[in-house]
Amino acid sequence: MADQLKFSPRQKTTITAAITLAAALGIIATAVLALLGLSRFVAAFQQVLMPPVLALFLALLLQPVFDLFMKISRGSRVAALILLFLAAVIPLGLLIWLGTVYAVNQIPRLIEDLSALLPSMWETVQSLFAGVQSILEQIGLESRLDEVFSNPGDLFSSSLNNISTAITGSAQGLAASITDILAWLVTPVYLVFFLLAPPFDIRMLHKFLPFLKKRTRKDVVYLADQFISILLTFFRGQIIIALLQGILFGLGFALVGLPYGAVIGFVLGLLNIIPYLGSLLGMAVAIPMALFSSGGGIGLGLLVLLVFAIVQAIESYLLTPRIMGNRTGLHPALIIFSIFFWGTALGGVFGMMLAIPLTAFIVVFWRLLKKKYIQELI
Template identity: 25%
Template structure:
């Protein structure tokens, strides 16, 4: 049919790109609605994934940390993977035993002392707020009624009571949490061993179920996803470890109470991009204010030294292949993933976004290559 004699139905519905896009969107929403209606069918799958994914994720994280060393031993020293994996497992087991024997008692003593001294710190904090509110400069701003120590202490008390009530209400689920942790500890090493042992067989075992014409593109996609995840996991965990070490050593040198706990907390918070360092510094600042202005100065100096070493030495050496993400994009990803999935979303939102970004870019490239929408208009070029 000649394009000049198209009917209005053909022009506005059959050959209209906007209409086709809207119909495809409508079809996607209808499919999602149908899946929601029959969601009970997928509950067994959800339960199975809830059992399988935790040890698999733990094993995957450890795989990205250990696999480069296994590859180095196999490539340079020609040691069989099974032997090198066994030696690495023995070394890790020895390190864990040393941590349990040496480090855990220190952490336990500091945690017990911190819990015991919380009421004293709370009274000291109230006294500091009372003194602060009596300052003439603050009274001239008329902030005493809005931000009085009594209101602040009541707000903090209600928050603590809410946390305590939630903790008491969740005691019944503690047994389930402990059992899940035990199952992860028991099963993750076996999964990790076979992931390291069959490293070269994982991708071929996936590709053999894919049509021949899609194997090359899928292989490139899996390689790109693997590189992004390995770069992120190795970089973040290694930097977090050294951040914890630097803060703990700095606090111990400065005589900061509970320095090891504060250092470990700062290292864990460093897993959160951009804002993690600030969050990890909050407890140290509170304890420093309670212990005197000199200690606050020490905390600021320790933070400045740690940030200098981290940004100038540790991160450039460790992170290496960074994911190309704009800071604004990272912040929005953290806000969305944190709002949807809490702390796990904040920690895992960036690598999940990186995977989705790779998949979407590959799909869009395929659409550009196979769709007529992105073909150049040869008729206009010939008329020029």
């Protein structure tokens, strides 16, 4: 009977398309399940996994500097490691520590001053948007907002108390877990191990994939090489860009006379390691401070906007093209979407930081899949 079944070319095309669609849906479902499983696995073992992952990431970022010191030390990896720690790791650690201490001293005062500005900000909003008040009254929010903005100190005190309680609880939990503490203490040991280990050639990945066809192995190695290349290019470039943006924002805000300008600019510039995050938060903090602080006003607000425009222009037309080029090849709208998507999928800041490399890798993977494995059906 099977021999009697005959299909027309159009029916064969339809059946092939249906099978291909089912296979594609199966692959997508498998990928989603794998992503969920990976997310849960990382969440369950993050205290054990994060130190070696962080050390490997730092080793990859520092590899160009390490190679430079290898040349200076005539091929001695131990001497290059000592030079690296003396010239880069220790000074950078001290700089981060001093900057953190300064920021920790300034940020509470900044929050206190911002809370003092909230009543005048609310009055300005009410005067500019009188129609909003009637709408708020109708939905029952006007009295609540009046209470919040007329007593911002209570709001901030309550929020800070909640944060303090959460931090204290987390600190106590961390202190109670000896395994977690030891895991983070050995991070420098992991870093030393990765730096002293012989460099890994991605082409050696062939040896670990004997069960794949030769063509498939070649494609897997290509994808792995592309992922590592995108990851390193993005983070090496983005860290440098974020540092330069922090310096430019800090200097610009300080020069125009914005209160706490150096702290606001530098911290929010560093947050641009996650693209657009620092700029968006900067607008939300710097503009109200410029408009409503003592000695501020429209003039200072315009100067702050000018600093934003100049720094963003420098970043868009000078820093990013020269440092990173168009390595990721992603549209800005796709970048913003990927940040929110991966931040949700992988849980918070860690996912947001990996958003662009992961999305760029998926684009590369899709292009390879479409070119070599997906055939035209209709």
